[in-house]
Amino acid sequence: MAAVNNPALAAFCSLPAPELVLAQVLLRRVATGFELRHVTDREAAQECLQNTALVELRALANHTAAGAFRPIKAAPNLRNGWRCSVASEAELESALNQLYPGAIADSFAAQQAAPPVTHYRAFTARQTGMYRITTMLTDLQAAQVIRACCDARFCLKRRLWTVDGLAPDSAKAKSSIPCLEPCAVMLEFARKAVRMEQEKGKPEVALAPVETALTHPPADPREADFSAPDNPRLLQLLQLQRLAPAAAAPVVQE
Ligand code: SF4
Structure with missing residues (x-):
């Protein structure tokens, strides 16, 4: 995996668990990098899920399964039935930024002594x-x-x-x-x-x-x-x- 000079991503990737659920996305470490899929597809066989390229994730996140626009990407209506494989931490960051824009950077910021919260x-x-x-x-x-x-x-x-x-x-x-x-x-x-x-x-x-x-x-x-x-x-x-x-x-x- 490529090393990335991004402290937010490094902190995220340093988590010891082999898998992690981020909102509705299940992240798994695999031999070739990382796999992302909807958490409700945890037990689904790979061949039952649609292979989705990194560049297709933004489109996937933009609409519900019924085609409605998702103005809030963290809404609990991310469609399921897909999987995405990424080869590096840099690609993982890109994938997460398409599904949950800013999530890694905001998580890192929230862990600081004085989180940049605006009430x-x-x-x-x-x-x-x-x-x-x-x-x-x-x-x-x-x-x-x-x-x-x-x-x-x-x-x-x-x-x-x-x-x-x-x-x-x-x-x-x-x-x-x-x-x-x-x-x-x-x-x-x-x-x-x-x-x-x-x-x-x-x-x-x-x-x-x-x-x-x-x-x-x-x-x-x-x-x-x-x-x-x-x-x-x-x-x-x-x-x-x-x-x-x-x-x-x-x-x-x-
Ligand atoms: S303000 Fe924050 S928590 Fe509330 S709906 Fe918007 S993104 Fe979600």
């Missing part, structure tokens, strides 16, 4: 334009929005950033891939939540069907389409708000 308040304080209003959520409202958006049903990254009153995620509940700051989907979801509060209403979804919709979500929803009333994150937020209304400290009108 909700600091992150939203530097927003401009249409996202400036994301500062208007109270801590309780923001915590509900974060819990809904970053739920393990939607994202397997371990959220290290927080807002007052909300604990970070545990690796056990999600994966070892850290989330160091709110992502674009989270920011848009927070903006949508502020707009919902300002409109003093919720999306045109009656509360009664919420649990049904949560139990039987759309087969392949567009996860970042927050204009869709049956968006799973919106439904999750509505359920959290119903359990613990956050209306005591309403969002201020612009």
Whole structure:
């Protein structure tokens, strides 16, 4: 295997285990380098899986099995039925960067004495334009929005950033891939939540069907389409708000 002058990758490759699960990907050391496959295909015979070249992994990660775009690559809907062999640590890094962009570098950064974590308040304080209003959520409202958006049903990254009153995620509940700051989907979801509060209403979804919709979500929803009333994150937020209304400290009108 080629030596790589990359401390993040070196730390990752120095793990003693012969195999490792990273979110939904099973990595194995093999005689020729490394093999990657979906963790649900752990026991599958090689000939039952589609050989996938390193350069094809990005396309594989871009869409679900049903063809929906995956805006969050750590969403737990990576398709299965494939395997990819790589010959070196450099190729392993490239493969992981296509499946889980930045995962190795972020994992290394998260292990440092002072991880570069940007919490909700600091992150939203530097927003401009249409996202400036994301500062208007109270801590309780923001915590509900974060819990809904970053739920393990939607994202397997371990959220290290927080807002007052909300604990970070545990690796056990999600994966070892850290989330160091709110992502674009989270920011848009927070903006949508502020707009919902300002409109003093919720999306045109009656509360009664919420649990049904949560139990039987759309087969392949567009996860970042927050204009869709049956968006799973919106439904999750509505359920959290119903359990613990956050209306005591309403969002201020612009
Ligand atoms: S902000 Fe939340 S949804 Fe976005 S990548 Fe981080 S943990 Fe996942």
